[in-house]
Amino acid sequence: MLKAFKTEIAPTKEQRMKIIRSIGVARFLYNQYIAHNRRLYKMFQRGILDEKQKHFITANDFDKYVNHKLKIKLPWIDKCGSKARKKVLVNAERAFRRFFSGMSGFPNFKKKTSQDVKLYFPKNNKGDWTIWRHKLMIPTLKQVKLKEFGYLPVGEKVTSGTVSYVAGRFYVSVVVDIDEKSKYNKDFETSYHAVTDGVGIDLGVKDLAIVSDGKVFKNINKSSKVKGLEKRLRREQRCLSRKYEFRKKKGGKTATASANIEKDDFS
Structure with missing residues (x-):
């Protein structure tokens, strides 16, 4: 079963700068995607584009534009990994899909002052996202120290993880595939008591x-x-x-x- 865990980390100065830069790139690309689709949507509303014309661009198509054109003009986009960039665009597309289905309002831009931009780190190698008692291996950041012990499951299989920056503090969230009867499954302990x-x-x-x-x-x-x-x-x-x-x-x-x-x- 999949279960999420979150705790605070204590990255080095170099790791902190890398996280902040990457989150900045992720926020920029999210806003670029929202702005582009907002223009297309307004053109469609005004009748400039009809039903047959493309009035919405998917995350996959926009990612191709980023890799083949935008990244050439703005090389600092490479400060953020390609899979992390793609994940941000997928989240932005999901926000539009929810709007089109009437589940939520029109997607808003993410401000620098807001704390809702998370950085996705995919598991590329076997050693990625290995958890020890006092540290864990985050892709591209390497080993990062934990500020709090006992909140992450040691030795369990991590499927994915994100890093967030809130009010000057850094947090890591991981999704772990654990056994239902594992000691880390608190729900099992409380559900199956005598x-x-x-x-x-x-x-x-x-x-x-x-x-x-x-x-x-x-x-x-x-x-x-x-x-x-x-x-x-x-x-x-x-x-x-x-x-x-x-x-x-x-x-x-x-x-x-x-x-x-x-x-x-x-x-």
Whole structure:
């Protein structure tokens, strides 16, 4: 059975730069594909293109354009692997297919500030995506250290993986083919436990839940760590809001001064 696992990694400076550059290329190609199909779709809506004319380009066709034309003009596209580039275009095509079928809205561009661009690393060689206790082998990046231990299944077969960059931190997600009775299958452990007498559960506010057998599950939202993080977040949001209002006010003063100068000059 296939199961997904995710954990934080601690890449070297060189590996971090390679990941960030590759994610940048992936975002650029995703947006290029969206922009191209958006133009074709608008031309079709205006009647410039009819049903017989090609008003949608597939990921496979756009990938050929990238390899034969765009990559020649922009050689830095090679900073991202060919299979990773193809995967990004396939995801973009899937977004359009969902739009055409009415399952979602029109695909949007991916901004640099957004954190939803992931980098796909295919398994090319036998040693790729090998997992050890403290590190794993990622294609093109080689061995990358894990920041957290015990979250990835050691010695299991990885079929594919992605690397993401969120708020200055790097994460790896892997899809692993594991046996149903494997110790890494937590669902199996909880589903096939011995049948015992029932228990009563009391959901509360201070504590998340109190079980009749005496177990108490704490409410993490009431913990000092979470409260401290929420307090810090509110403080930073207030600081950001004040800066925004200051810039807005300063920009308004500059615009007014400029308008007054023009008014005086032409009066």
